[in-house]
Amino acid sequence: MFLFFTIINLVFLTLFLILRSLDQLPSPPPFFTSPSPPKTNIIKDCSTTDDILAIEYITLNPDPPIRGHVLNIKAAGNLNETIDQGSYVDVLVRLGLVQLYKGKLDFCKEIEQNFKLKCPLKKGMHKVDSDVNVPKEIPMGKYTVDAQAYTKNGRRIACLKAETVFKP
Secondary structure, eight states: OHHHHHHHHHHHHHHHHHHOOSSOBSSOOGGGTSOOOOOOSSEEEOOOTTSSEEEEEEEEESSSOOTTSEEEEEEEEEESSOBOTTOEEEEEEEETTEEEEEEEEEHHHHHHHHHOOOSOBOSEEEEEEEEEEOOTTSOSEEEEEEEEEEOTTSOEEEEEEEEEEEOO
8 A cells, every 4th residue: 555655646646746836937047948958768648738837847856756755856947727626636657567546636736735835826827846755665676656746627737757767
């Protein structure tokens, strides 16, 4: 059960750090007009231009994450509309070919519990820079995570896919 919650927390961390408003920007910062920061190979943005969140970048350090170490996540994106109560995330987590979890989670409840944020999340540009401890107890293996966030009306907010291997 610990493994399940660790993986789910890593998924939510990635998705919600993008939305977490550490610095509400009135206009695009300089890095949006210069060459973009490198993107991680672990997390893929499977969103489309029709989605509410336009992700500019996601970087991890170290990339890939290492068990028992601090993981720094930097991300930036633009919400094209406000996210309200009733939003949810469809999540699928696998270890190799074994499905560990498939379900729907309350978006607003998760960000409140994990990040002390409350819905509604306001429209606009957001960037984040946060550190997370990766538990050393995560079992070795290849993990894949698919997460798609939706509004209460079923409009997709974002789509993220993650794949990493935790080594000894």
